[in-house]
Amino acid sequence: MRKTGTGIRLFFSYVLLAILGLSVLYPTVWILVSSFRPGGAIYSPTFFPSNWTGEHYSALFTDKSFVFGRWYWNTLKIGIFTMLFGTLATTMVAYVLSRFRFKGRKAGLSTLLILGMFPNFMALISIFLLLYQFDLLNTHLALIIVYSCGAPVLSTFIVKGYFDTIPRSLEESARIDGASHLTVFGKIMIPLAKPILTYMAVTTFVGPWVDFILARLVLRSREQWTVAVGLWDLATNFRTANFTMFAAGCVLVALPITIVYLLLQRFIVEGLTSGASKG
Amino acid sequence: MSLTASVLSLIAPGLGQLYNRQFIKGVLFLAIDALGLWYFINHLPRAVWGIVTLGTQKQHMEKVGKITKMVPGDHSIHLLVQGLIILILFMIFAWFYVQAVIDARRNGLVRENGGQTVNFYRSAGALFDRSFPFTMLAVPIVGILFLTIMPIIFGILIAFTNFSGPNFVPPNALVDWVGFRTFTDLLTLKTWSYTFWHVLLWTVEWALLATVTTYLGGMLVAMLVQQPGIRFKKFWRTLFIVPFAIPQLCSALIMNNLFNGEFGPINQYLGMLGIEKIGWLTDPQWAKFTVVLVNAWFGIPVTMMLMFGVLTTIPKDLYEAAEVDGATAFQKFRTITLPRVLFVTAPVLITQFAGNINNFNAIYLLTGGDPKTGDYQFAGQTDLLVTWLYKLTLDNNKYNFASAIGIIVFLIIASISIASYLRTKSFKEEDMVQ
Numbered sequence: 001m002r003k004t005g006t007g008i009r010l011f012f013s014y015v016l017l018a019i020l021g022l023s024v025l026y027p028t029v030w031i032l033v034s035s036f037r038p039g040g041a042i043y044s045p046t047f048f049p050s051n052w053t054g055e056h057y058s059a060l061f062t063d064k065s066f067v068f069g070r071w072y073w074n075t076l077k078i079g080i081f082t083m084l085f086g087t088l089a090t091t092m093v094a095y096v097l098s099r100f101r102f103k104g105r106k107a108g109l110s111t112l113l114i115l116g117m118f119p120n121f122m123a124l125i126s127i128f129l130l131l132y133q134f135d136l137l138n139t140h141l142a143l144i145i146v147y148s149c150g151a152p153v154l155s156t157f158i159v160k161g162y163f164d165t166i167p168r169s170l171e172e173s174a175r176i177d178g179a180s181h182l183t184v185f186g187k188i189m190i191p192l193a194k195p196i197l198t199y200m201a202v203t204t205f206v207g208p209w210v211d212f213i214l215a216r217l218v219l220r221s222r223e224q225w226t227v228a229v230g231l232w233d234l235a236t237n238f239r240t241a242n243f244t245m246f247a248a249g250c251v252l253v254a255l256p257i258t259i260v261y262l263l264l265q266r267f268i269v270e271g272l273t274s275g276a277s278k279g
Numbered sequence: 280m281s282l283t284a285s286v287l288s289l290i291a292p293g294l295g296q297l298y299n300r301q302f303i304k305g306v307l308f309l310a311i312d313a314l315g316l317w318y319f320i321n322h323l324p325r326a327v328w329g330i331v332t333l334g335t336q337k338q339h340m341e342k343v344g345k346i347t348k349m350v351p352g353d354h355s356i357h358l359l360v361q362g363l364i365i366l367i368l369f370m371i372f373a374w375f376y377v378q379a380v381i382d383a384r385r386n387g388l389v390r391e392n393g394g395q396t397v398n399f400y401r402s403a404g405a406l407f408d409r410s411f412p413f414t415m416l417a418v419p420i421v422g423i424l425f426l427t428i429m430p431i432i433f434g435i436l437i438a439f440t441n442f443s444g445p446n447f448v449p450p451n452a453l454v455d456w457v458g459f460r461t462f463t464d465l466l467t468l469k470t471w472s473y474t475f476w477h478v479l480l481w482t483v484e485w486a487l488l489a490t491v492t493t494y495l496g497g498m499l500v501a502m503l504v505q506q507p508g509i510r511f512k513k514f515w516r517t518l519f520i521v522p523f524a525i526p527q528l529c530s531a532l533i534m535n536n537l538f539n540g541e542f543g544p545i546n547q548y549l550g551m552l553g554i555e556k557i558g559w560l561t562d563p564q565w566a567k568f569t570v571v572l573v574n575a576w577f578g579i580p581v582t583m584m585l586m587f588g589v590l591t592t593i594p595k596d597l598y599e600a601a602e603v604d605g606a607t608a609f610q611k612f613r614t615i616t617l618p619r620v621l622f623v624t625a626p627v628l629i630t631q632f633a634g635n636i637n638n639f640n641a642i643y644l645l646t647g648g649d650p651k652t653g654d655y656q657f658a659g660q661t662d663l664l665v666t667w668l669y670k671l672t673l674d675n676n677k678y679n680f681a682s683a684i685g686i687i688v689f690l691i692i693a694s695i696s697i698a699s700y701l702r703t704k705s706f707k708e709e710d711m712v713q
Contacts, residue, residue, distance in 0.1 A: 009608075010508050017503060021518050023576070028525065030544065031533045043542040089419045100412040108416075115427050117692040119637055121669045122685035123430030125437075125678060129360045130425065149422030181411040210528040217673075228528055235532045243536065254529040261524035262517070269584045 035247035042243040056248035066245070067223055068230065068252065074140060075226040078208040081144045086151030086204035087197060093152045094159035095189060099171070115153050121213075128217055138220040146214060151204050158271060162196040163189065199271030202264055206257055227253050281387030288383035292376055295383025299390060303399035308379050315372045319365075326365035329358030333440070334453050355454035356442065363429050371421075437682040438462070444676030461679045471680070474656040474667075482663045485571070485642075486635040492575045494628060497582025498620060502612075505590050516587070523580035531644030534573045535560070561650050563660040570661055574641045582631075589623050590616070629699035633692050639665045664688050 034042075035056055037049040060068040097109060127146060128137075136142035170192075171184045179187070190197070208215070212232040219225050225233075231253055234246040261268060280299075288295030293309030334353025341350045386396045397405075406414045438461050441447045442454045465471050504515045522530065537543055538559035546556045559569045593616065601611050621628075642648060648662035648670065657675045658667045664684055671681035 006508060009506075013503055013506065013509060017509075017515055020500065020503075021515070024519060024521050027530065027533050027537055027576075028521065030537065031529075041542065042536055042539060042544075043547070044544075047544075089422065092415045093419045096412045096415045102412050111428075113696075114693070115423075115431065117696065118431050118434070118689045119665050119668060119685050121639075121665065121672060122434035122682060123427065125672060126360060126430035126433035127426065129356065129433075130364070130430070133357070133360060133364070145422070146426055149419070149426040152419050153423060153427050180407060182407055185415075206526065210526045212528060213669075231528065231532070235535075246532070246536075250529045250533060254525050257526050258521070258524040262520070265517075265520060265524075 031247050031250055034244055035251050037244050037247075040242040040244050056245045057252070059245060060248055060252065065222070066230065066234070066249075068227070068249065070223055071225050071227045071230045072252075074224065075208055075228070078140050078143050078147070078226060079205045082147040082151075082208055083201050083205040085144065085148035086207075087200045089148055090152045090155050090159055090200055090204075091190070091193070091197065094156045095163055095185060097156065098160045098163035099168075112153060112156055120150075124214065124217060127214070131218060137218060138224055139218075140224070142218050143208065143215060143226075146218075147204070147207055147211075151200075155200060155203070159193070159196050159200060162193055162271075166192050195267050195270050198264060198267040202260060202268060203271075206260075209253060209257055280391045281384045284383040284387035285380050288380045292379030292383075295380070295387070299383060299386040299396050301386065301396050301399065301402070304402055311375065312379075315375075319369055319372065322365050323369060326362040326369075329353075330362035330366070333455060334358050334449075337453050338450055351450060353453065354449045355440075356449050359436065359454075360433060363433055364425070367424055367429055371424075434682050434685055437678050438686055440679055442678045443680065448676055457679075461683045465680060465683050470656045473654070474658050475684075477655065478658055478662055478664055478667050481567070481661070482636055485567075485638075485661075485663060486632050488571045489574045489578065489635040489638065489641075490628065490632045492571060493578030493582050494624075494631070496575050496579040497584075498586050498616075500579060501583045501586035501590055502616070505587065519583055520580050522576050523584075527577060527640045528644065530577065531573070531640060534576070535645050538569055538573075558650075560646050563650055563652060566646055566650055566661050570642060570645055573645055574635075574638070577641060578631075582627075585624065585627060586620065589620050592623070593619050625702070626699060629695060629702070633695045633699075636663070636691060636695075637665050637688065638663065639669065642666050643669065 030047075033048060034044070036052040036054065037044060038051065038053045038055070060066050097105060131137050131142045131146075136145075166189065171188055174184050174188055175181075208226055208228070210228050211226075212228040215226050216229045216232065219229060227249075231246070231249050234242075234249050284295035284298050286295075287298050288308075291309060292312045293305045293307070295305075296308055297305035299305075333355040336352040338352035339350055340347045389396055439456060439458060440454050441457045441460070446452060447454050465475055500519055503509070504512055504519070509515070538545055540546060540556055540558045540561050543559070545559065549555075549557065558565055560566050597615050598611055601615060606614070642661055642663050643666045646659070646661045648659040648666045650661075651659040655662070657670055657677065662670070665688060668681045668684045668688070671677040671684070
């Protein structure tokens with residue numbers, strides 16, 4: 001009796017898991033298949049095309065209005081610099097706020113918390129005007145600066161939460177041995193904080209790949225664009241005419257990020273959940 | 280000696296340091312002081328004037344000789360931004376001034392007590408020792424000041440002006456301070472208030488639905504995978520993380536096409552089953568359903584990952600004891616799993632609720648706030664406050680209304696956060712479970 005009950009339960013569980021798995025995979029497989037389908041329409045009588053083509057991918061790199069290679073390079077450049085500066089800035093702020101007690105620390109923490117509660121879009125116009133004042137519009141430097149300075153506002157609490165869990169005795173003994181603050185930070189804390197730094201590095205690197213709002217506002221000329229802006233343009237202005245090209249662009253943007261996320265799953269989950277439980 | 284040094288530094292930072300025989304530092308401070316004074320004497324009055332008046336000279340035609348030509352007037356918004364930048368620079372300068380006086384006083388005290396002031400090399404070394412926190416924070420703070428704090432102050436100030444199209448946009452016109460009028464307009468003018476209350480209502484509905492669906496969904500998926508007897512647990516787990524790994528920019532745009540009413544495959548399959556086309560994204564009711572459904576697709580993986588962690592902490596003997604007592608699966612869920620999980624994840628639930636109020640991507644990329652039915656002011660049926668704010672800013676030039684909405688969103692999020700903080704605090708004190 002009990003055994004058949006378990007059997008039925010497992011059977012239904014597997015059915016449910018299969019349905020869920022299908023609904024997870026269906027959109028991704030669909031876009032992948034669409035990117036290889038000849039023609040430009042969304043509509044297709046069959047799920048798999050009768051013949052496969054890579055022309056949409058090559059079009060993205062050779063077409064005059066879609067300089068995907070260029071956009072890729074731009075995004076890679078912005079992503080790497082943002083990752084370096086954003087992670088560094090956040091780590092420095094989080095470390096100091098976690099480890100040192102000084103006048104203004106509490107005020108600083110609350111300020112960061114409050115700043116995080118404003119919708120980012122409120123700042124759009126004035127960031128635009130600020131960049132205009134300093135003649136930085138249409139430059140990648142502008143994006144790198146804005147993203148890097150935004151990183152501490154977004155993630156200081158997550159990183160600080162991680163630093164808080166590292167025992168103080170480690171650095172105290174190093175200080176007694178005569179290590180400077182800089183040595184303690186660079187040689188002891190950074191290596192210990194590797195998981196959270198990986199999380200920070202991935203999220204700051206991915207940011208420029210998916211930001212289509214600020215980038216679209218700042219980058220005025222096509223050849224300066226990032227892939228996110230290009231993809232947005234494909235999706236909004238060319239979708240009905242050339243859906244398959246959008247599909248190819250989507251695959252090109254999503255694939256590297258998805259692979260990185262899946263490979264570094266462990267770190268990202270750790271970062272996410274530690275941030276979540278800290279609130 | 281400390282008094283003389285402080286007074287000297289108060290007259291001009293650097294003098295006190297010179298008096299304290301710290302020559303390099305003194306000269307350096309004096310140089311910064313001179314540079315600052317020169318800059319602020321030239322710029323500060325105009326900055327303050329700009330912020331207070333927002334410009335007085337309108338763009339106008341002027342006769343020069345025989346031809347009339349357009350003379351540019353004051354650009355209110357540039358005046359405001361420039362004014363804020365200069366004020367922030369001035370605050371940094373003032374801070375430096377205060378620090379210089381404190382430094383002079385401290386070194387004066389050292390000398391009073393017969394000590395020696397340290398040389399420049401050593402003082403610079405203190406930047407990495409005693410002043411280490413400030414050295415580390417200096418660059419990020421400047422960045423945050425200019426790229427987060429200044430823009431937010433600007434955003435707040437705009438809500439108290441009449442900066443909006445088509446009549447009050449520089450350079451054609453001047454912008455003026457109007458006090459709380461934007462807020463009263465938003466809440467009392469028929470067209471605005473109707474849109475505002477409906478968008479607010481939908482924002483709250485959306486946040487509730489989105490949070491509950493992803494939360495329960497994540498919990499159920501996690502329990503499904505975690506239950507004894509299921510094989511290839513690791514495989515299922517990785518599979519269900521996939522939606523999280525795909526950037527939302529891509530997946531939301533994909534979903535937008537998938538649910539396309541005319542050509543999308545979903546309606547195509549339904550057609551094969553003989554079901555008529557559904558306006559997934561074009562019918563107001565269906566569109567609301569679709570965004571919640573698709574959001575579950577985005578959001579379930581995150582809660583699922585969280586739940587895996589929480590579920591493993593529930594002791595197995597609780598379930599065994601319940602089984603001995605003859606509890607059904609549902610009873611076990613209701614009396615053991617749910618309360619435990621809720622207790623641990625309550626703060627997350629609140630953060631997710633707040634996050635969903637601001638969930639721009641899910642709505643904007645999927646429906647763009649549409650469908651529009653015409654009775655809303657610059658908004659569609661699925662617009663949240665944030666997407667409405669965005670459209671008002673970038674598509675319709677209603678900057679002052681956008682800012683007012685931003686402030687209201689901030690107030691909502693802030694009160695939720697405070698409530699959550701108080702709640703978690705009381706939870707901690709109560710020590711309900713364990």
